[in-house]
């Protein structure tokens with residue numbers, strides 16, 4: 160397996176604010192890698208350094224064999240980017256913006272195909288300024304894909320999407336993965352990371368505090384939970400072996416002619432682990 164991204168001991172300060180305090184990780188080619196963390200943790204700073212949009216104070220970075228700080232054309236040709244904030248010329252149409260960006264690449268995809276892929280075919284000739292928030296975000300995604308890049312950076316790509324559009328975007332990301340593309344994704348939707356990412360890193364206050372597959376992160380931290388009500392009172396049982404525990408609980412109840420009311424088995428989610436890690440605290444200060 161080849162390595163698509165190496166970040167080693169990245170540091171970055173803005174006017175005395177230490178945004179990155181030694182961030183290191185690697186992303187393998189063909190992998191979907193998720194970067195999670197609270198507001199201000201340093202996700203966008205990290206991603207934009209990798210994209211070559213921001214400078215680093217120190218540390219080493221290799222993206223597809225290049226240092227992005229030098230912004231070589233050979234690298235630009237092979238990456239696609241959805242920025243957290245982007246502004247396209249408001250007077251251009253959806254199709255025109257796609258065509259403009261396709262022009263920067265040597266082997267772009269068919270513009271109409273991409274417009275359709277991101278679900279904007281009905282807005283093909285609409286001007287950017289008339290798009291809704293979610294439609295603008297779809298435009299961002301289309302622009303990132305139009306160059307047929309090997310590596311795609313997606314900084315909160317589905318923020319503002321309605322639930323159906325989010326599922327469509329997930330399918331799109333899965334399709335990209337099946338084509339062998341590498342994807343670095345930041346998101347605040349833990350279900351999105353759990354669904355899509357092969358591995359995730361949790362970043363907090365400029366440091367990576369956890370890294371692994373979603374299953375590894377969940378497995379190390381949490382047990383399954385069985386909930387039911389007895390005499391109107393809620394009961395919660397935590398267990399490492401839900402099959403066995405459930406068998407014991409239901410056998411006993413049935414033997415006594417009872418039912419376990421509102422019975423529910425809940426497997427821990429990445430969100431549970433994440434909230435434990437970052438302390439449910441929204442500020443990284």
Ligand SMILES: Nc1ncnc2c1ncn2[C@@H]1O[C@H](COP(=O)(O)OP(=O)(O)OP(=O)(O)O)[C@@H](O)[C@H]1O
Nearest residue numbers: 173176178196197198199200201202203204205243
């Ligand atoms: N251009 C900038 N000038 C000054 N400080 C900045 C700048 N960009 C980011 N910061 C600071 O660096 C820290 C990390 O910001 P960053 O945008 O990387 O966080 P993030 O993890 O992407 O957060 P969010 O989830 O809100 O997008 C924050 O404290 C932020 O205030």
Ligand SMILES: [Mg+2]
Nearest residue numbers: 202203204243
């Ligand atoms: Mg950000």
